[in-house]
Amino acid sequence: MDPNGFDAYVAAHGTPLLRFAFLLTGNYHLAEDMLQEALMRVHRRWSTLERTDAIGNYVRRAILRQYLSWRRRRSSGETPSATAPDVALPGSDHAERYAERDALRQALTALPRQQRAVLVLRFYEDLDDTAIGELIGCSPATVRAHASRGLARLRGTVHELEGGRLR
Structure with missing residues (x-):
């Protein structure tokens, strides 16, 4: 060893x-x-x-x-921070980039934990449904259901935020 x-x-x-x-x-x-x-x-x-x-x-x-x-x-008084680290993307407006990232972060924060975990594993870790199911402890069909519901909720939340703040 x-x-x-x-x-x-x-x-x-x-x-x-x-x-x-x-x-x-x-x-x-x-x-x-x-x-x-x-x-x-x-x-x-x-x-x-x-x-x-x-x-x-x-x-x-x-x-x-x-x-x-x-x-x-954890105590029920602890909540996720409202700030996120700034990641600069070349060729885009800083304010627009920040607003889009903030809208996505807010939408992700609003998701239930299982849905958020599935989306992070799928899009950040690039894992398939079987691998995600093994990590979380559920079937691939349940992973797909969490992903579908999470993406639908993200789309709705981002559209609401875009309508109210971004555009």
């Missing part, structure tokens, strides 16, 4: 994992906490995981479990 294996894994994959957690929570500090808790659980099993090819899936599943259960452990 390589004693630096876990440290090397976190150094190599920490930023994408944090980004994944942020997309789920919408709150950078909560994402850091969730990732830290998930990595603590992974570290306990590292000697077993290190010998398999499923480290990435196990870590994502640990983050998902933390995300799907964080409301049960």
